[in-house]
Amino acid sequence: MHALLGETREAISHQTKQQERRHEDGKSEECLRELFQTNPKDDRERIIRRKDNTPTLFKSSYEWILDVEEFRRWRTDPESRRLWLRGDPGKGKTMLLCGIIEELEKSDPRPLCYFFCQATVPALDNATSVLRSLVLQLAQKYPWLRNQVLAEYEKGGKAPFNDHNAWGTMYELLNSMLSDPQLDGVLLIVDALDECTTDRPKLLQFIKNISTISRAKVIISSRKWTEIDEVLGEDDTNGCTITLELHDDLISKAVHSYID
Numbered sequence: 001m002h003a004l005l006g007e008t009r010e011a012i013s014h015q016t017k018q019q020e021r022r023h024e025d026g027k028s029e030e031c032l033r034e035l036f037q038t039n040p041k042d043d044r045e046r047i048i049r050r051k052d053n054t055p056t057l058f059k060s061s062y063e064w065i066l067d068v069e070e071f072r073r074w075r076t077d078p079e080s081r082r083l084w085l086r087g088d089p090g091k092g093k094t095m096l097l098c099g100i101i102e103e104l105e106k107s108d109p110r111p112l113c114y115f116f117c118q119a120t121v122p123a124l125d126n127a128t129s130v131l132r133s134l135v136l137q138l139a140q141k142y143p144w145l146r147n148q149v150l151a152e153y154e155k156g157g158k159a160p161f162n163d164h165n166a167w168g169t170m171y172e173l174l175n176s177m178l179s180d181p182q183l184d185g186v187l188l189i190v191d192a193l194d195e196c197t198t199d200r201p202k203l204l205q206f207i208k209n210i211s212t213i214s215r216a217k218v219i220i221s222s223r224k225w226t227e228i229d230e231v232l233g234e235d236d237t238n239g240c241t242i243t244l245e246l247h248d249d250l251i252s253k254a255v256h257s258y259i260d
């Protein structure tokens with residue numbers, strides 16, 4: 001009888017723990033759904049399809065940059081953590097980043113998260129959405145990071161993701177995630193900073209800060225605007241710049257097929 005009671009208690013305990021895990025998993029998934037605004041993979045595929053490319057044409061639009069000294073340094077030197085691709089409209093910046101993403105996904109084991117800013121789309125035109133997407137991507141890739149997001153969700157539901165304090169919430173979450181000792185560095189890519197029309201100065205400073213104090217490596221692209229140059233333009237041990245106009249001989253053919 002005692003053995004039977006023991007088995008029954010054990011079975012009930014096991015079932016209870018399973019139910020608790022399912023409940024926690026359900027809350028976690030609900031939290032991530034509330035965080036979702038756009039799928040960057042879908043955004044990237046849309047951009048590539050828009051150019052009516054073939055795989056060969058697509059590769060030719062970006063492969064030249066893989067051998068540029070500044071890119072190679074960013075990729076291999078632990079101290080080189082920020083790379084700014086700058087150029088006038090029509091230089092193919094977005095297609096370059098689409099190609100770099102493809103290359104890194106195939107050949108680099110480090111986690112990669114990215115975002116394409118677009119001034120005409122409300123979910124893609126502001127600094128909070130950039131950080132929000134990067135937080136979501138990291139939480140999707142690494143389940144143990146979800147606890148930080150879930151803690152905010154349990155305090156206020158979806159409000160912390162959307163209210164007037166959302167930037168601060170996303171800032172703290174992403175900073176904390178990037179500092180996680182279990183992550184062996186993170187690769188972040190943000191395209192078209194000039195199309196981030198809301199809180200761009202905050203985003204610029206955040207990018208400069210994380211490339212200075214964290215192990216994250218960042219690539220950003222934009223037009224050659226003074227306000228961006230004042231924050232990111234100074235080459236130092238942490239950052240460097242590729243000015244696309246200096247590589248016209250390498251990209252002139254690609255520009256005819258791919259226009260920003």
